[in-house]
Amino acid sequence: MLKDLSRFAESHAAEIADAVPVGIAITNCEGELVFLNAELERMTGYESGELLGQPIELLLPEPKRPQHEMYRGEFNAAPAQRPMGVGRELSARRRDGTEFPVEVGLRPMETADGQMTVASIVDISASRQMEASFRALVDGAPYGMLLIDGQGKIAMANLNLCGMFGYEKAELLGQSMEILLPERHRANHVPQRDGFTAVQSQRPMGMGRDVTGRRKDGREMPLEIGLTSVVTEGRRMSMAAVVDITLRKRAELQLREANAQLEEFTYVSSHDLRAPIRGIATLLEWVKEDLNGTAPDTVANNLDRMSIRLQRMDRLIEDLLTYARSGRRSIKVLKIDLAALVAEIVELEPLPATMTLELDLGGQTLEGARTPLQTVVRNLYSNAIKHHDKPDGHIAIKAREEGSFCVVSVTDDGPGIPESAQARVFRLFQTLTAPERKGTGLGLAVAKRLTESHGGRIELTSIPDRPGCTFEVWWPKFMRSDLDD
Amino acid sequence: MTEAPFNLLVVDDDDLTAESVARGLAKRGSAMRVVAAADGVEALAILRGESDQRLHRPFVILLDLNMPRMSGFEFLETLRADARLRDSVVFVLSTSDAESDLARAYNECIAGYILKSSVGSQYASLAGLLVQYAETVQMQNGNTVP
Numbered sequence: 001m002l003k004d005l006s007r008f009a010e011s012h013a014a015e016i017a018d019a020v021p022v023g024i025a026i027t028n029c030e031g032e033l034v035f036l037n038a039e040l041e042r043m044t045g046y047e048s049g050e051l052l053g054q055p056i057e058l059l060l061p062e063p064k065r066p067q068h069e070m071y072r073g074e075f076n077a078a079p080a081q082r083p084m085g086v087g088r089e090l091s092a093r094r095r096d097g098t099e100f101p102v103e104v105g106l107r108p109m110e111t112a113d114g115q116m117t118v119a120s121i122v123d124i125s126a127s128r129q130m131e132a133s134f135r136a137l138v139d140g141a142p143y144g145m146l147l148i149d150g151q152g153k154i155a156m157a158n159l160n161l162c163g164m165f166g167y168e169k170a171e172l173l174g175q176s177m178e179i180l181l182p183e184r185h186r187a188n189h190v191p192q193r194d195g196f197t198a199v200q201s202q203r204p205m206g207m208g209r210d211v212t213g214r215r216k217d218g219r220e221m222p223l224e225i226g227l228t229s230v231v232t233e234g235r236r237m238s239m240a241a242v243v244d245i246t247l248r249k250r251a252e253l254q255l256r257e258a259n260a261q262l263e264e265f266t267y268v269s270s271h272d273l274r275a276p277i278r279g280i281a282t283l284l285e286w287v288k289e290d291l292n293g294t295a296p297d298t299v300a301n302n303l304d305r306m307s308i309r310l311q312r313m314d315r316l317i318e319d320l321l322t323y324a325r326s327g328r329r330s331i332k333v334l335k336i337d338l339a340a341l342v343a344e345i346v347e348l349e350p351l352p353a354t355m356t357l358e359l360d361l362g363g364q365t366l367e368g369a370r371t372p373l374q375t376v377v378r379n380l381y382s383n384a385i386k387h388h389d390k391p392d393g394h395i396a397i398k399a400r401e402e403g404s405f406c407v408v409s410v411t412d413d414g415p416g417i418p419e420s421a422q423a424r425v426f427r428l429f430q431t432l433t434a435p436e437r438k439g440t441g442l443g444l445a446v447a448k449r450l451t452e453s454h455g456g457r458i459e460l461t462s463i464p465d466r467p468g469c470t471f472e473v474w475w476p477k478f479m480r481s482d483l484d485d
Numbered sequence: 486m487t488e489a490p491f492n493l494l495v496v497d498d499d500d501l502t503a504e505s506v507a508r509g510l511a512k513r514g515s516a517m518r519v520v521a522a523a524d525g526v527e528a529l530a531i532l533r534g535e536s537d538q539r540l541h542r543p544f545v546i547l548l549d550l551n552m553p554r555m556s557g558f559e560f561l562e563t564l565r566a567d568a569r570l571r572d573s574v575v576f577v578l579s580t581s582d583a584e585s586d587l588a589r590a591y592n593e594c595i596a597g598y599i600l601k602s603s604v605g606s607q608y609a610s611l612a613g614l615l616v617q618y619a620e621t622v623q624m625q626n627g628n629t630v631p
Binding site: 275279282283286289 | 504
């Protein structure tokens with residue numbers, strides 16, 4: 001242990017000062033620098049010893065110099081330890097004329113050589129930059145941000161929030177935050193706000209109900225708000241992230257209306273449109289009954305042709321309804337055994353005796369809506385039979401797993417689909433064969449719509465000059481959160 | 486052809502319904518008479534003897550629900566409130582399978598709710614059902630509605 005500690009400090013004072021990461025300047029009462037440490041020289045870019053004897057004002061931006069001389073006089077008149085320039089932003093000037101933000105502490109010092117002032121100077125560029133980055137981050141955020149103090153006053157609002165509510169930033173700062181609410185909600189909000197600030201927490205606001213904001217022009221808008229409480233400068237504040245959900249709400253409303261209209265259309269079609277068609281069919285039957293075989297052949301023949309057309313029209317409406325409903329997703333989730341699903345289809349529509357069916361379903365099982373998948377496969381299977389041009393046709397239904405999809409393919413060796421027609425087979429009312437023979441041209445449109453609305457896709461492969469075609473259905477093996485809400 | 490144990494009042498704005506039932510009954514050799522009314526107002530007029538059409542007791546009513554002027558439900562309420570008609574046997578014959586319609590109809594003490602879609606094309610099986618009903622069910626006798 002050293003014997004004479006004060007002597008040690010005295011003899012090493014300059015070295016100690018050089019070790020401090022803060023700039024230190026000592027001036028006499030004339031404001032001349034009598035001491036400065038290495039950090040201050042580094043900060044300002046001066047050579048060692050270059051500043052000694054120079055006025056301290058050399059370290060200030062030129063416009064601030066005359067004023068500083070005055071402040072210095074005031075300090076000398078009543079010297080006391082204090083921070084410098086409270087409430088003002090202070091800058092220092094480097095040797096090369098550039099400036100940087102600083103914080104300065106002042107302390108008077110009595111010496112044998114007279115009254116001195118010790119100034120400690122901290123370069124705060126880094127924290128200023130951080131602050132600026134933070135501000136840019138907040139202002140660049142794609143949602144409104146609001147900082148509310150314990151009294152409910154707006155301490156900060158970003159550009160997005162100002163734009164959302166139609167205010168200038170200056171109009172909001174310091175205002176009670178209730179300015180952003182419809183008047184009828186203001187009184188109620190105050191105790192709720194106090195309740196939130198009291199318990200430090202993080203939560204979405206207005207769970208299960210719509211939060212409404214009020215713009216400067218009086219218009220109201222639906223909002224989604226996330227709240228979190230933060231502590232800045234020792235004060236507890238509430239931070240709110242605010243999103244204007246007007247567009248989302250509008251889209252939801254339009255979707256609801258569209259669905260309601262579709263519902264109504266479906267009802268009208270099934271009742272009001274079909275009833276007269278069935279009525280005509282009934283009357284036609286009675287005419288035949290009453291003629292009791294006495295009608296001329298041409299009349300009987302035409303009556304039959306009318307009946308066929310009525311049946312077609314009835315089936316068309318039925319198919320259109322199926323198509324309209326196929327845009328809606330089935331929400332029933334079942335474990336589906338593909339083999340059983342296909343067996344049911346074949347049982348309902350048996351294969352013509354001269355055709356052969358090959359099944360290779362590989363024990364595939366999946367989770368999802370059963371009826372839509374069955375409808376899709378049935379339509380493909382039924383098409384393969386219906387459009388086959390040879391009595392000894394061969395149809396294959398296969399399944400394989402591919403990633404998160406189950407791929408079901410239906411292949412036939414029928415006439416195939418010409419390249420020119422491949423793009424339009426999935427569209428409404430597109431039939432490639434004579435209408436008397438086949439369906440209404442909706443089977444593939446329904447299959448495509450059902451598959452897509454359940455998150456899958458359907459593909460057609462038909463190679464020109466080779467018989468047959470293959471339809472592949474990519475059906476998701478699992479339900480997805482964005483599709484299966 | 487033997488005399489039928491009851492007559493039918495078919496209340497439906499689609500005039501094909503009554504004729505379908507009549508034709509179906511005729512095919513089965515039934516002598517059941519079918520009287521048609523286009524809606525509740527017309528049906529009440531017949532039941533109260535205020536119409537040219539006559540309906541002899543005993544009778545069974547086949548009632549559609551969705552009709553102009555007076556719907557099936559309004560007709561039922563009026564019928565049950567009328568002291569001389571409240572014991573009428575009524576079957577509802579409707580396209581609606583809505584649970585609310587069923588509940589409301591049974592609440593008016595109907596004898597049964599028949600879905601139009603379940604009785605075959607041109608109500609073929611409805612005629613069979615009526616013939617069997619006539620053979621099996623004992624009706625209470627009554628006079629011509631005054």
